[in-house]
Amino acid sequence: MTTSDLVGLRIKTVRRQRGLSQAQLAHPELSDSYVSLIESGKRTPTPAVLELLAQKLDCSLSYLINGVTAEQMEDIELALGYARLALENGEVQEARTRFAELLANNNLTGLTGLRQETEFGLALATEACGELDEAISILLRLREEDxxxxxxxxxxxxxxxxxxxxxxxxxxxxxxxQMLAGNTRQPWTDQLVELAATLLAAYVLRGDLLRARQFAAELLNAADALGTPRSIVAANWNASTVAYATGHNEEALSFAERAMAVQVETGQPRSIARLRITLLQRRLRARPAEVESVRDGLRAAVVEHEQTSTSRTDRARSHVELAFAEYMTGNYDKAVEHAVTGRSLVPEFGHVLGAEANLLLGRIYGAVGREGEASGHVASVRDWLTPLPHSRRPAAMWYATAETMEQLGDSDGAVEAYQRALACAGL
Structure with missing residues (x-):
């Protein structure tokens, strides 16, 4: 049924409940034939006519338009506000539950805008809970709607x-x-720069480094032209990723520092927490002599992630990065603790972070002479990487695994891992 059909049906239903004829409802401002056309969905009443009919029927305008009373609308908006607040505060499971409960409310069915807002919130909360496939399903459904x-x-x-x-x-x-192709003749906006920056990260991970370098320069120019905090952060953050992937560590650190300086002034806690991990990672790779101060920063960042609405994947990354810093400073017990925690936050197998955590555990145990446990963790990397599609990141992990296997004396395993790395790289 169309919106006009639904509005007409509600007017007809309330009119009958009030014991009024069409002529009685219409008199004296309207004709009974006009009311008949409205009730049949053949005419769309103007806002003024709708307000008049609501007064004559002694019901709320909200009910005639949306099928819910003003009180019900207020309850829905309040529930949606609580769900958003839970997501912003990092209570991702609570947010997911609240969004799902709101979607089950029959009163939301006719409120297309609010229902779409709720579904989008559910997708964000589901993503933050680490359920990426389910989040993707929700987003694909939403994308098909107006x-x-x-x-x-x-x-x-x-x-x-x-x-x-x-x-x-x-x-x-x-x-x-696909989205950017539809906007090629439009000027850059904050939203388009953020989308493009996400695409840029995908180019890097897919191994399209030449395209990534060119696109990063284009985004930096767009952000400079816009001069807005959101565009500057997005462009510089992902330019840092490109520079890091191409071995320009100091340049990567410089871009990350610029993004962080703007983010701290204007950004949301979730974005600040995520960027802080990136900045500390870049700093550690560019200046390994500063490992102790980076480790201290990562310890604080792990707490920061727990207190914001970052996803399980983001929290896993913070623990794995801290584990690496603890390993570099020789604090092996803490390194093991954070590597295990990071691994537990990602889905079982099929995730690079799980492979990184196990490879790091293998190196830690190898460093303390526990070769059996080291070999077991390194061998399990295979289970985490095998389900993944071929891309640059799994290729790098297979290569690192091969090197570690060589160090542990597993020549056959190293050969297989090198072969896997070549396959992931398309060679």
């Missing part, structure tokens, strides 16, 4: 990000490129 241009860009950005985190780089690139 949306505002701004919301379509938001959906594309989150969908691109979820595909990227799932190592599905082909889909991530397709989503980003």
């Amino acid at each position: 949306q505002s241009p701004e919301r379509r860009i938001e959906i594309a950005m989150v969908l691109c990000r979820c595909y990227k985190e799932s190592e599905r780089m082909t889909e991530a690139v397709e989503v980003g490129e």
Whole structure:
């Protein structure tokens, strides 16, 4: 049924409940034939006529338009506000439950805008809980509906990000490129720069480094032209990723520092926490002599992630990075603790972070002479990487695994891992 059909049906239902004829409802301002056309859905009443009919029927205008009373609308908006607040505060499971409960409310069915807002919130909360496949399903459903241009860009950005985190780089690139292709003749906006920055990260992880370098320069120019905090952060953050991937560690650190300086002034806690991990990672790779201060920063960052709405994947990354810093400073017990915690936060197998955590555990145990445990952890990397599509990140992990196997004396395992790395790289 169309919106006009639903409005007409509500007017007809309330009129009959009030014991009024069409002529009685119409008199004296309207004709009974006009009321008949409205009730049959053949005419769409103007806002003034709707307000008049609501007064004559002694019901709320909200009910005639949306099928819910003003009180019910207030309850829905309040529930949606609580769900958003839970997500912003890092209570991701609570947020997911609240969004899902609201979607089960029959009163939401006719409120297309609020229902779409609730579904998008559920997708974000589901992503934050680490359920990427389910988040992708919700976003794909939303993408098929009529949306505002701004919301379509938001959906594309989150969908691109979820595909990227799932190592599905082909889909991530397709989503980003399709959306940007439709906006090639429009000026850059904050939203488009953020979407493009997500696409840029997917280029890097897919191994399209030449395209990534070119696109990073384009985004930096766009951000400088816009001069807005959001665009500057997005462009510099991902330019840092490109520089890091191409071995320009000091340049990567410089871009990350610029992004962080702006983010701290204007950003949300979730974004600040995520960028802080990136900045500390870049600093550690560029200046390994500063490992102790980086480790201290990572310890604080882990706490920061627990207190914000970062996803399980983000929290896993913070623990694995801290584990690496603890390993570099010789604090092996703490390194093991954080590597295990990080591994527990990602889905079982099929995630690069799980492989990174196990490889690090293998190196830690190898460093203390526990070769059996070291070999077991390194061998288990295979289980984490095998389900993943071929891309740059799994290729790098297979190569690192091969090197570690060589150090542990597992020549056959090292050969297989090198072969896997070549296959992931398309060689």
